[in-house]
Amino acid sequence: MLQRPRGTRDFLPDEMERRRLIEQRMLEAARRWGYREVCTPDFEHLELFTMKSGEGIIQEMYTFEDKGGRQMTLRPEVTAAVLRMYVNEGKVLPKPIRWCYVADCFRYERPQKGRYRQFWQFGIELIGADTASADAEVIMLADEVLNSSGVTFDLHVGHLAPMKHLLTDLSPEGQRAIMACLDKRDQGALEAALDELDHGHLSDPLAALSGCRTIEEIFEIAGDVPERARIEDTFALLDAQGIDYLPDFGIARGLDYYTGMVFEGFAQNLGAENQIIGGGAYRLAHLFGGDDVASCGFAIGFDRVMVSIGDFPLDSGTIVGVVCTPEARERALEAARAFRGAGFRTEVDLMQRGMGAQIAHAAKTADFAVVLGRREVDAGTVTLRNLETGEQREINLDDAIAEVARHGDR
């Protein structure tokens, strides 16, 4: 038998309904902040992602050559594509631009809990606003979107400036190496790397940076960095709005293109892969031929959110099963159409089963049975049976619809 590809999943209807419900809540939260949904291609030129993240990531991407000999790839993330889209078509739009998306991404990695080769991200990008208010809005929206999903999480918010200030004497490669150690919270590797770069004296301040939990301490350690006012303003806005977060200036995100504010969120029940959101302020558009516009955004690991919140009961709405004898089939289809027209999920027997078997089936899958036979056809009525209580009445179609509607309202 054919297997599905490694690291991919099939979703049965119950799971799809849960996923769509959570997705809709996230989109709705974003919509209320003015973020409108966009969509970019599932595949892009390979170059788009190597420009952003370097050649090293190719081995973890689904790359292929198309029939025209172009090097293409299934998108491994969405931000680069959205910024390409901005450069292609968004430059003339009034700033700031607020966009959001839900998109599947592909990475060739070893699957484990909460990590798949095809996975979905919910994200937003705020383009063209370079202020503390913009940074704060993105964090507040992240908080609201995650809360709307019902996931419980810890939010860590930081800024790269203090760390970069401490590392200012180091070469870009050196900075990158140190930030990688900090991102991993690997004290041993950090000290080794610092010694190798002849900056052992930075070990204590860097450790203190990761450890401190108020912004006053930050500037005691890192000095009066130019971004101080911006950082203080951002955090003051978050505090004023009652956002529950942890200042964390040890976040390095290991990335070259983040320029200022950075944040991460972590959920429970997730094992080793417990980060469910990452984001921050960045500059990318100039890489794709646009202006050097400031942007800020985040991406949520949608599948991880779903794993973390677990299964929950679904309200499938009121379901109607139409049961009929052969001579009443046409009338049954009419009745079904009327119930569907009233908005009810309505299923008609297709198996040519006997009346008893049809009702037995309806009892398993529906809330009401609408029974139609010779008697109802002659009388122009339907028999409506409540499959919970077993009560049934022979009434006209409109009354039956009204009664089912009352059940749905309760």
Next chain:
RNA sequence: GCCAGGGUGGGGUAGACGGUUAUCCUAAGGGACUGUGGAUCCCUCGACCCGGGUUCGAAUCUCGGCCCUGGCCCCA
């Protein structure tokens, strides 16, 4: 790429010092039952992940692969 534990009908399982027709539950389809319930009874359907090796004989032992679960690495 590395490590650990796994893989028996659609789901859940028994069988394991190698030995009859591979167990049971459940689901699904049919029937008892051509106008009324999830019960009951009967029937049907349907599995040893793939390949090599050892053997008279492999679900069982062995090797390799694939896949699953979790961890490492990575995490744009």
